[in-house]
Amino acid sequence: MTRTRPWIAFVGTMALLLTACGGAATGPLASQAPSAGAPTTAATAAATVGPDIPIGLQTPLSAPGAVTLGQQIQRGAELGVEYVNTVMKGVLGGRKLVMYTEDTQGQNETAVSGYRRLVTEKKVVTTFGYVHSSALLAVNEVAKELGVPTISSQASAKDITAKHYDIAFRTHLIDPARANAWLQLIKQKGWKKVAIIAEDTDYGVGLVNETKSQSQAMGLNLDLQVNVVDKTAVDLTPQLLKMKDFKPDLVLLIASAKQRDQITDQAFQIGLHPAVPMLNSNDEPTATNFWDLHPKSGVGLMTIATFSPKQKLSDAAQWAADKYQAKYNEAAIYASLNGFADVVIIAQAIDLAKSTDPKAIIKALETGTFKGWPDTPVTFPRADGVNWHNWSPPVLIIQFTKEKQDWREAPILISAAAAK
Amino acid sequence: MSVSAELLEQYLLTGLMIGVLYIVMALGITFIYSIMKMTNWAMGEFYMIGSFVQYLVVSRFLGPDLWFIAVPVAGLSVFVLGMIVERVLIRPMFERGMEARAEYATVVTIALAILARGIVQIWSGPFERSPGSTMPTFQIGPLPIAGDRVAASIGGLIVLALFWFVVKRTWVGLALRAAAQSRDGVQSAGVDVLRLDQIAFGMGVALAAVAGALLASVYLVYPLNGLITTTKGFEVVILGGLGSIPGAIVGGIAIGLVEALGAALVATNYQNAYGFVLVLIILLLRPRTGLFGERVRTA
Numbered sequence: 001m002t003r004t005r006p007w008i009a010f011v012g013t014m015a016l017l018l019t020a021c022g023g024a025a026t027g028p029l030a031s032q033a034p035s036a037g038a039p040t041t042a043a044t045a046a047a048t049v050g051p052d053i054p055i056g057l058q059t060p061l062s063a064p065g066a067v068t069l070g071q072q073i074q075r076g077a078e079l080g081v082e083y084v085n086t087v088m089k090g091v092l093g094g095r096k097l098v099m100y101t102e103d104t105q106g107q108n109e110t111a112v113s114g115y116r117r118l119v120t121e122k123k124v125v126t127t128f129g130y131v132h133s134s135a136l137l138a139v140n141e142v143a144k145e146l147g148v149p150t151i152s153s154q155a156s157a158k159d160i161t162a163k164h165y166d167i168a169f170r171t172h173l174i175d176p177a178r179a180n181a182w183l184q185l186i187k188q189k190g191w192k193k194v195a196i197i198a199e200d201t202d203y204g205v206g207l208v209n210e211t212k213s214q215s216q217a218m219g220l221n222l223d224l225q226v227n228v229v230d231k232t233a234v235d236l237t238p239q240l241l242k243m244k245d246f247k248p249d250l251v252l253l254i255a256s257a258k259q260r261d262q263i264t265d266q267a268f269q270i271g272l273h274p275a276v277p278m279l280n281s282n283d284e285p286t287a288t289n290f291w292d293l294h295p296k297s298g299v300g301l302m303t304i305a306t307f308s309p310k311q312k313l314s315d316a317a318q319w320a321a322d323k324y325q326a327k328y329n330e331a332a333i334y335a336s337l338n339g340f341a342d343v344v345i346i347a348q349a350i351d352l353a354k355s356t357d358p359k360a361i362i363k364a365l366e367t368g369t370f371k372g373w374p375d376t377p378v379t380f381p382r383a384d385g386v387n388w389h390n391w392s393p394p395v396l397i398i399q400f401t402k403e404k405q406d407w408r409e410a411p412i413l414i415s416a417a418a419a420k
Numbered sequence: 421m422s423v424s425a426e427l428l429e430q431y432l433l434t435g436l437m438i439g440v441l442y443i444v445m446a447l448g449i450t451f452i453y454s455i456m457k458m459t460n461w462a463m464g465e466f467y468m469i470g471s472f473v474q475y476l477v478v479s480r481f482l483g484p485d486l487w488f489i490a491v492p493v494a495g496l497s498v499f500v501l502g503m504i505v506e507r508v509l510i511r512p513m514f515e516r517g518m519e520a521r522a523e524y525a526t527v528v529t530i531a532l533a534i535l536a537r538g539i540v541q542i543w544s545g546p547f548e549r550s551p552g553s554t555m556p557t558f559q560i561g562p563l564p565i566a567g568d569r570v571a572a573s574i575g576g577l578i579v580l581a582l583f584w585f586v587v588k589r590t591w592v593g594l595a596l597r598a599a600a601q602s603r604d605g606v607q608s609a610g611v612d613v614l615r616l617d618q619i620a621f622g623m624g625v626a627l628a629a630v631a632g633a634l635l636a637s638v639y640l641v642y643p644l645n646g647l648i649t650t651t652k653g654f655e656v657v658i659l660g661g662l663g664s665i666p667g668a669i670v671g672g673i674a675i676g677l678v679e680a681l682g683a684a685l686v687a688t689n690y691q692n693a694y695g696f697v698l699v700l701i702i703l704l705l706r707p708r709t710g711l712f713g714e715r716v717r718t719a
Contacts, residue, residue: 063644067546095479200689228689234639234648238684250494258548258640269557269566293550293640
């Protein structure tokens with residue numbers, strides 16, 4: 001027995017160590033993912049005019065979160081810190097920003113504990129980078145007590161801003177705008193039967209409800225078949241067969257990460273898509289690994305997008321886009337630009353507030369006008385309903401029409417101004 | 421709700437296909453338990469390693485057309501890895517006649533699962549990958565089924581047949597069956613039972629790895645893809661009876677069918693719950709053994 005325990009202790013210790021650094025990815029198959037909790041090195045240069053100002057990135061960097069989006073946001077945020085510290089010459093007269101990263105894994109409890117760590121241990125003045133609506137909704141319940149603002153970079157559920165919490169801000173497409181875009185497409189095409197498959201999260205169920213209520217308000221008289229599915233389920237063939245039997249004009253796919261990928265393939269395998277048009281509810285298909293995962297099933301897929309190369313970028317975002325292309329040998333997508341812009345907005349708010357006090361930053365965000373990634377101003381007014389503290393980018397629907405098509409060349413089916 | 425006969429046939433076929441995949445996932449768990457009387461909670465991670473081996477061999481060397489060559493490569497490499505793991509981490513507890521050796525060994529496999537996930541995540545990142553598939557879609561009755569799914573099911577059946585052959589028709593299989601009945605009896609007949617443990621552990625995890633390799637293009641490759649295997653595998657094993665291979669076969673099919681029919685006909689969002697409900701019902705009816713498990717005779 002005495003010789004057995006060291007083995008257990010060894011394996012256990014190694015396992016705990018690896019759990020502690022879960023999400024870090026530096027090996028040969030990894031593509032420069034982060035180490036959670038470590039400050040961004042580009043930002044740690046010694047400051048001569050005051051201490052560094054900590055900000056917190058909270059984004060999914062490991063499963064079951066939407067890791068591709070998380071990585072894109074993180075890359076953009078790192079460029080944002082570099083931009084603030086070099087091009088903008090820091091904030092408050094030259095103080096550097098330093099960014100701490102916490103992996104949310106897309107999980108509520110992980111996100112909440114990460115937020116607490118950032119605020120109480122790292123003393124961050126603002127957090128941003130959120131992707132999963134449920135996780136951010138959980139964080140905001142704690143944030144309203146601790147008082148450090150959160151900026152949603154890619155979480156879209158209505159309640160995030162509709163609850164009118166002082167700390168809750170968003171620079172992402174809201175559910176009503178997203179639902180409005182696909183309902184415009186449905187109206188344009190004259191589709192009547194729509195089968196929806198949606199994950200059982202705030203994101204999925206929220207968009208289902210928004211689609212129902214807006215379609216009624218628009219008088220579309222749609223025949224909807226709604227299939228809410230367990231987010232952890234990997235084989236959705238039975239549900240997709242049921243949808244196929246419904247003979248819909250459109251399949252609306254409201255899921256993220258692996259489940260979206262599995263549904264895309266499984267719908268293709270049973271002959272549901274592309275025989276029936278399928279619309280994906282978020283812009284993840286613009287990520288670089290889309291065609292590796294869906295060499296055939298991606299053709300014909302329609303998807304929401306929030307950025308087109310035809311849009312004019314701000315000078316800051318153009319700097320970021322050029323740097324991104326040079327550093328990663330691929331074009332920056334919306335998630336990266338939003339991650340970048342959120343850091344730049346935080347820096348501008350700190351300068352406007354002339355303080356690192358979170359309350360002063362909140363006031364500055366509410367009253368100021370900021371430079372984001374598009375060539376249009378960004379504001380966060382105390383507006384009614386979901387538009388509280390919310391800035392939404394324009395919303396597009398694009399369609400992949402051939403194999404390995406670059407999303408930037410995909411035809412735009414709908415281009416709608418964001419609901420504001 | 422009314423369901424056409426054709427649609428019902430499609431649901432049943434889907435359930436059967438999923439069920440075969442569940443059998444392959446569960447077989448290794450029940451096999452290791454039957455010999456070593458310990459539960460291997462790292463089974464999903466060996467499944468994950470098998471899927472990564474498949475991905476690497478197919479994407480870097482063979483290409484999707486020769487995917488079937490990569491499957492035995494995945495099985496053999498994980499068989500060797502399993503033998504090493506057993507020798508280094510598990511055997512020390514079995515060598516010294518400890519009172520609660522199976523419990524200690526089980527704890528080690530939990531730590532091993534976290535360790536394996538962490539290592540692969542550091543090495544590969546958290547992203548999904550697919551080895552790709554060039555197989556055409558097959559029409560089975562009224563149901564169009566992707567070629568890789570059909571291949572996985574057929575591969576699963578071949579693995580079952582091979583497994584049956586090894587267990588029933590070889591000397592090693594005879595010894596393993598004897599050890600499953602009585603470890604002390606086998607030992608007293610002069611068989612090195614620790615060596616048998618090593619072979620059983622290697623074979624069990626190789627079965628998981630083959631499942632991972634067969635399903636790599638169906639359910640994708642990423643560091644946490646073994647979690648669902650562990651969950652489903654144990655569901656199947658508890659339903660069928662711990663240590664019972666016929667139980668794993670019947671349990672896999674039953675859970676595949678219940679999930680498919682439940683998700684399509686009852687409510688779409690409780691797909692993962694239907695299998696557990698079935699397990700609960702069976703445990704209420706046969707609390708000690710599941711469907712096919714046998715009560716252990718003790719001296």
